[in-house]
Amino acid sequence: MNWTAIWVTFKLASLTAGVLLIVGLLIAYWLTFSKWRWKFIVESVVALPLVLPPTVLGFYILVAIGPHSPVGRLYSDLVGHPLPFTFEGLLLASILYSLPFAVQPFAAAFEQVDRRLIEASWTLGVSKVATFFKLIVPLSMAGLVTGAVLSFAHTLGEFGVVLMVGGNIEGETRTVSIDIYDEVQVLNYAGAAKTALLLLAVSYGVLLLVYAMNRKVWAVWPQK
């Protein structure tokens, strides 16, 4: 088994889930509690990776962070090397790609928090930020775990985006799913099978955890 690829993959998935736990939380909070009438525009953008082919998403990210875009130029001026085909570039792409898998369960969990509880907290002199941490987070714990775990699992298995943005650099951007593909290309089915089984086991374990905890928050399956 290619342990370097496994290490890169888990590092990528953990960091993606970690960043999304912060960024996704902010977006989900805003989406849930904002009264802006056009917020569905943002909701649709967040959900876009669910329906977009990964290659399309990857292509746009590649163009956006490439040396011909202002963002890409700014990054290479600051850091000294361009963003595409690096681990950092791959991380950025993974975060965007897994955004709905974090934001949607977060927002669904926030949505279920009774507004009257939040109002009661405010009248007790507790600020909006403190109310978020003292009341909303504990009440949405199941949804927060679900979102983090799903974005972790989703990043583990990504292929198209990695190929477009990360390339296939050993120890840097070569993830497990790419490794499996390469093994099959050179007809090493035994090697591919071992890695595939590992990925299957981890993914299944992660989903077991999510659905054992709750099935309300992110209903891929109909609610009972």
Add this chain to the structure above:
Amino acid sequence: MAAEMIIDMIKTYSGRVPIQARLRYDVEASTVLILFGPSGSGKTTILRSVAGLEWPEEGRIQFLSRTWLDTKSGIRVSPQDRQIGYMPQDYALFPTYSVAGNIAYGLGALASQDRNRRVAEVVELFQLQGLEAAKPRELSGGQQQRVALARAVAPRPQLLLLDEPLSALDAPTRLQLRGELRSLLKQLALPSIIVTHDWAEALTMGDVMAVMGEGQIHQVGKPHEVFSRPADAEVARIVGVEMVVQGQVIENENGLATVAVNGTRLKGLSSDAIGAAVYVCIRAEDVVLEPAGSGMTSARNHLKGVVCDIAPQGVMVQVTIDCGFLLTATVTRRAVEDLCLVPGVSVIAAIKAGAVHLVPRSVA
């Protein structure tokens, strides 16, 4: 500056009658304002605007010397900065916190030692000893109500806002807590605003009452005065009870009390621990008129009186009778003709004991 509360606000919701409330009353240490009206009349919206949870499009809300809202000068004080205690209708206890945790929730500014002391104090005041570690879902309705009130009171608010504080309880508990709540509010010496649609609660707990209907405040006054002297037919319809007179319980046996009202004796149903001072409440439609000298009926009360006024109201006629106190009966036009009712005629007013409602009255 005068110690008063000023509410002057307009709030509109699409598809509903706009709420336009103007209200101004003197606030003393323990003044209880009752916002009275049917559901949908806008009383909860006013309470929530005072709490800072709704923002009227236009208006001014001022409590004592503090302005909480003034749309003209752009003042908008957040609910956090109003120092209020707010109890919503369904209590909104925090499910992830214990009873003690709920009470301590608003005490974040205190050092942990002071906080624990305050929680212990409040737990004792609301008789919640032994329940400190319990979660809200393990409590009975009455206990939940006490925890919600304890949580609201713990941070020492300047004003207490209670939305239908007793409506989520079953009838026997409600009756018991009605009296307790009143003495508690007096003990706390805390001005409060209570939203209710129950006239018995309004009478028991209120010092000032504002009657609301269709988004407007129709009358403001002392509760028993508003009930007995509604300003107009609309208020009379909203409050639903035409007569509220002061009475004294003389005898109370097996749930049947004998009450003296201005020398006239009446029988009414009562709970055991009602006390001597009561308000006697009778609806005009529950009063039956009979010609003087007629035979027995099953009604417990037969009051001899003299008709002093006859006022037609639509298809019905309101007949006022002096029988030691003024009693109103709603009868049909036909009944007025059949009984030859004109001012000065003697009649007997019959009222079933079950239609004589007794409400405890505090003796000032």
